[in-house]
Amino acid sequence: MYSKFRSLLFSLEAEQAHRLAVGAARLAQAVAPRVIESMFSYSHPSLHTSIFGKQFTNPIGLAAGFDKNARMILFWRKMGIGFMEVGSVSARRSKGNKKPRAFRLPDDRALINRMGLNNDGAERIALRLKRHAGILAFPVGANIAKTHDPDIQGDAAVEDFCISFRTLAPHVDYITLNVSCPNTSDGKTFEDPNVLDRLLVALKKERDEFVRRIPVLIKFSPPERDSFVLDSHFDELLLVSLAHGIDGFVASNTASDWQNLTTSRTLLEKIGNGGLSGPPIEKRATQLVRYIFQKTEGKLPIIGVGGVASGEAAYAKIRAGASLVQLFTGLVYRGPGLIPSVKRRLVELLNEDGFGTISQAVGRDA
Numbered sequence: 262m263y264s265k266f267r268s269l270l271f272s273l274e275a276e277q278a279h280r281l282a283v284g285a286a287r288l289a290q291a292v293a294p295r296v297i298e299s300m301f302s303y304s305h306p307s308l309h310t311s312i313f314g315k316q317f318t319n320p321i322g323l324a325a326g327f328d329k330n331a332r333m334i335l336f337w338r339k340m341g342i343g344f345m346e347v348g349s350v351s352a353r354r355s356k357g358n359k360k361p362r363a364f365r366l367p368d369d370r371a372l373i374n375r376m377g378l379n380n381d382g383a384e385r386i387a388l389r390l391k392r393h394a395g396i397l398a399f400p401v402g403a404n405i406a407k408t409h410d411p412d413i414q415g416d417a418a419v420e421d422f423c424i425s426f427r428t429l430a431p432h433v434d435y436i437t438l439n440v441s442c443p444n445t446s447d448g449k450t451f452e453d454p455n456v457l458d459r460l461l462v463a464l465k466k467e468r469d470e471f472v473r474r475i476p477v478l479i480k481f482s483p484p485e486r487d488s489f490v491l492d493s494h495f496d497e498l499l500l501v502s503l504a505h506g507i508d509g510f511v512a513s514n515t516a517s518d519w520q521n522l523t524t525s526r527t528l529l530e531k532i533g534n535g536g537l538s539g540p541p542i543e544k545r546a547t548q549l550v551r552y553i554f555q556k557t558e559g560k561l562p563i564i565g566v567g568g569v570a571s572g573e574a575a576y577a578k579i580r581a582g583a584s585l586v587q588l589f590t591g592l593v594y595r596g597p598g599l600i601p602s603v604k605r606r607l608v609e610l611l612n613e614d615g616f617g618t619i620s621q622a623v624g625r626d627a
């Protein structure tokens with residue numbers, strides 16, 4: 262069914278197609294939630310897992326960027342997703358970069374985007390989340406980033422993150438700090454140990470004042486190579502994160518350097534710059550999961566994301582050290598049917614290896 266709808270979507274410009282898909286999903290969640298559930302939901306006891314003291318019916322989640330503004334929560338729940346991450350959300354509402362800013366690379370089943378953190382802003386999104394309080398029924402995280410404005414720098418940038426934290430933390434199960442967005446207006450990320458340190462000092466104060474202990478994760482960029490082994494810069498980032506009591510990691514964001522592509526140079530030159538996602542970044546994202554798992558001795562949960570388009574790819578992330586896995590680009594190419602298909606295959610793969618639960622497989626190849 263999705264293949265027909267996909268032909269229509271792929272005849273449109275990528276962002277227009279996304280808007281149409283979101284519209285269709287919102288309509289479906291309003292008029293036929295039971296139908297979606299009966300068509301797509303699939304559950305199995307071996308997929309159940311518990312992370313940060315939260316129960317997940319399955320480890321397959323929606324990555325940040327797909328439902329930035331928290332408009333389709335019910336739809337994702339009915340689709341049988343195990344958890345979702347809204348955002349990136351910034352303190353102030355932002356339109357993001359000029360369009361076009363999202364591009365499909367069908368030959369690689371990949372995407373390139375330079376959305377530039379377009380979102381409705383922390384307050385509106387918090388209100389939407391508040392409306393779902395009590396009926397969420399699955400863990401929801403908020404991914405926060407600095408407002409897309411080159412004038413917000415230094416202390417103001419740190420405060421910008423703090424505002425989003427304060428506004429969203431009461432309504433979500435975890436917070437992810439997007440310190441690795443490759444599409445900021447000033448071209449900078451927070452992946453500098455000193456800058457990250459300042460941010461985490463300020464956020465620790467916020468966390469200490471907050472009524473409950475909310476898990477805070479950090480989302481990093483993928484390494485430059487598939488064969489990433491050791492990187493002292495990355496080690497410093499990890500050390501800073503651990504020193505400030507970070508609860509887990511998300512690996513990884515899109516890649517601003519493009520590799521493993523068969524797409525023609527002419528098309529790539531026409532696109533310009535942006536973050537690459539999908540199968541071409543799968544190996545490096547998995548390698549980063551493995552590296553973090555090894556360095557932290559498997560003590561902190563890792564969400565694996567990057568190029569997952571099959572049960573095998575999700576399982577590879579889990580065996581490398583991911584406790585949870587997220588989808589984005591795979592959903593664009595395979596449609597929402599990817600969710601039950603990944604879950605079914607995961608159950609088979611766990612079974613073949615003699616594991617009764619996801620947690621038994623985590624880090625087996627690390």
Ligand SMILES: Cc1cc2nc3c(=O)[nH]c(=O)nc-3n(C[C@H](O)[C@H](O)[C@H](O)COP(=O)(O)O)c2cc1C
Nearest residue numbers: 324325326348349374513514538539567568589590
């Ligand atoms: C169009 C688009 C928008 C995205 N927006 C965000 C975002 O706002 N915040 C974020 O942390 N990651 C964002 N991402 C990155 C995804 O969450 C994910 O880390 C990345 O795409 C790799 O996963 P994938 O290969 O399954 O797509 C975006 C990705 C795409 C393709």
